[in-house]
Amino acid sequence: MAAAPAEVLPPGKRTKQDTSCLETPMVFPTMAxxxxxxxxxxxxxxxxxxxxxxxxxxxxxxxxxxxxxxxxxxxDPKANASDPRFCPRTWIVLDEVFQSDDRRILLNTDTGRFLRKKIPLLLDYYVAATTNGFFVLADRSPPHAARVFNPLTGHTVRFTVPMPPDVRIAFVGSWRKASPFGLVLLGDLCCKIYTACPGSEGLVSNDCQYGYNIFRKAVVGGAYPHTAGQEFLHAFSKLFNLLRYLHGDVVKVFSTDLPQDANDVRIFLVGSATHIVVVIKTQGTLFVFKMDIELGKLEPLQSISNFAIFIGHHRCLRVDATKFPGIETNCVYYTEHLGSSAHICKYNIKEKKVERISEAPEFVKQDQQFVLVTDRPFTIIHLLCSYTINIPDSQLALQQMS
Structure with a gap:
């Protein structure tokens, strides 16, 4: 005789399981x-x-x-302020679009990570722009002593030297063997380079009319302090030979002024871990070279791997394009200025092809700044291009003028 089929209850009438076991404390391993x-x-x-x-x-x-x-x-990160492990090496401060009185947006260019920080300390000082993740501060009362603030560790290094009022660019790091943690300040109005270390009694001032623009481009592009030594000078001599072939003015090509003519030559220096990328912009196209400092040679560059480069007349940077949606690898992004407006363009290094991101201009000039046509950037490309073509004025200089 066949066995009776098992009874299958409807879903709503299934037998309720005994839940008393859930009341028994769970036993975890000792490690947990x-x-x-x-x-x-x-x-x-x-x-x-x-x-x-x-x-x-x-x-x-x-x-x-x-x-x-x-x-x-x-x-302890505060035990040695110059320890590169604790310095914001891959961070930039997005100081134009999202900043408020005491809040800043920082960006890790290698990982694509944004960090919004509330820093009340900034309200107590004049703040100078930096190019490598630090904040350079100046006391509000004379003689406006300088100090360096690391936003990732919260550590402040005090300097006794005064902050010059015309400083718009600052670099923090090694600039000579005797001082592993130094301060480099650039005064655009007077074309002077100021240097100091924490124990300095005064600033060392260098009037650098001829080489100022070159040095400035190296700093704002992350190529400094690699731009030192005889190897760099040897490689740069080959770059000057190339400039003569392009009929470029040695002083003007590194200028922060916008080109007045499509044939004007402009050069941008972008630092990487092992070499300097040299981007030459002229006649609506780009030429990309690799400057090998150790070998002292300059050669055409066919690829920058998974990276992308953003260049501007005020700042340049390199990012890991695989960490940023919408940014293509092995490309150079830049702005093409037409009077009071600007387009974002992309140059593919391998294909040697230039194309506009959009037919409509993305920036319009207001006073001395290029602002986005929209209220907020649509993409990370808009944000980074804005970072490269704009830079804040010195807060100390503005206060003295008022």
């Missing part, structure tokens, strides 16, 4: 119930080092704040 503070030091250091690998120093600082044992297992 252990205190976070008892994690092995090697494991803590491994996690901390992963943050330093991507230059996410703020995350490293947050990790150290968890407990005393984690702080003991890791190095």
């Amino acid at each position: 119930t252990a205190s976070w503070s008892s994690l092995p030091d090697d494991l803590v250091r491994g996690i901390a080092d992963s943050f330093l690998t991507t230059n996410d120093v703020d995350c490293y600082v947050d990790l150290r704040a968890v407990c005393r044992s984690w702080r003991a297992a890791t190095d």
Whole structure:
């Protein structure tokens, strides 16, 4: 005799399972119930080092704040301000579109990570623009002593030297062997270069009328301090030979002034880990070269791998294009200025092809700045192009004029 078929209850009438087992405390392995503070030091250091690998120093600082044992297992960023592990090497400060009195947007150009920080300290000082993630501050009262603030660690390095009023560009880092942590200030109006270290009693001022524009381009493009030594001078001599072939004025080609004619030649220097990328813009097209500092040679560049370059007459930068949606690899992005407006263009290095991002201009000139036609940038390309063609005036100079 066949067995009776098993009874299948409708979904709404299924037998309710016994849930008493859910009331029994769950038993976790010993490791899971252990205190976070008892994690092995090697494991803590491994996690901390992963943050330093991507230059996410703020995350490293947050990790150290968890407990005393984690702080003991890791190095203190404030113990050595010049330690490159704790410097904002891959960060830029987007100081034009999103800033407010005490808030800034920082961007990690290698990972594509944005960081919005509230920094009340900025309200107490005049703030100068930086090119490598630091803030250079000046006391509001005379003699306006300078100091350097690291927004990722919260550490401030005090200088006794005064901040010159015409400074618009600042660089923080090694500029001579005797001072691993130095301050380089550029005065655009007088074409002077000021340098100091924390123990300096005064600024060292260099009047650099002839080479100022070259030095400025190296700083704002991340090519400084690689631009030093006989190898660099040897490679640059070959660049000057190329300029003579292009009929370019050696002084004008590095100028921050916008070209007055389509045939005007402009040169941009962009730093990378191993070499300097030289971009020559003329006659509506670009020429891209690799300047090998160690070998002292200049050669055409066929690829920048997964990176993209943004160039502007005020600043330049290199980003990992794979971390930014909409940015194409192996391309140079720049603005083509036509009177009081500007278009964003893209140059594909491999295909040697130039194309506009949009038929309509993306920027319009207001006073001395190029502002986006829209209220907010549509893409990261708009944001980074705005960063390269605009730079704030010196707050100290504006205050003295008022």
